[in-house]
Every structure is written in structure tokens, then in C-alpha cells.
Amino acid sequence: MRVHIATDHAAFELKEYLVSRLKEDGFEVVDHGAHAYDPEDDYPPFIIACAEAVVADEGALGVVLGGSGNGEQIAANKVRGVRAALACNVDLARLAREHNNANIVALGGRMQSLEEGYDIVRTFLDTDFPGEARHQRRIDLISEYENR
């Protein structure tokens, strides 16, 4: 599976860690930056590029990172076709896929250890959307609004 990933300075270490671990695990990882640590950088350009790539790449999933993950989730959700969920534990990551068919997970690099962050991301990537009718119906209602 291809995984698109992006961060600002605040989760740069987590992004580097995730890229390395996911590649070891056999994922194809596309890194949309930041490509160097710059404490003054701004997350929207990195996150929006990543979110656009996820939408354009059928079957791919995305990971967006920042200090809290809040702004990153907000920015990603501005891109048509994105369903980005903020996850600070594995249960939220699993539910984001099972109930929301989220195609992007947002994490805060300041919110958990590197290993916990990896577990959250792996749970997100490893969980399928079962497509239960009630969840699909609700997702369709969101899409309908988005496309109006």
C-alpha cells in the first residue's frame, strides 16, 4: 500500500521515524515534507500537498503530523474528497477506518511517544472499512454536502 505523509517542524522526528518504520514494513511511502527541520515552517502547504496526493491516488492512505495534529486535520479536510480523523490512540485510529472510512489520519507529535505514534498509524493502515450500510449512508451525506 502507498502511504502519503507530511509534517511541519513540530512532528519532524515522528515523521522521520514513521517513514523509516513503514518502509521497513514494506509500505511505499511518499514524503511530502517537511524535508528538513525548520522551527519556523508552516504546516498548511505540506499538509495540503499530501492531502491532494491521497485523493489523486486511489487506494492510498495519508498521515499528517504536527504538534497537536489539530491544524493538520483541519487543513487536510479542506481538500475535496478527504476524510481526515485526528487520532491520539489506537481505538480512535481503528474507528476512523471502521466507521468513517477516513483516508487520512492526523497525529500530534507532542502527544505520544514515537512507538505509540507508530502503533496508532499501523492500526489506521491495517484496518479496513467494512462498508456497513449505516456508516456508508452517513459518509454519503457528507459527500453530498461537499459536492453541492
Ligand SMILES: O=C(CO)[C@H](O)[C@H](O)COP(=O)(O)O
Ligand atoms: O499542531 C500544530 C497545528 O495544529 C502545529 O504543529 C503547532 O501549532 C506548531 O507550534 P509551534 O509553532 O509553537 O511549534
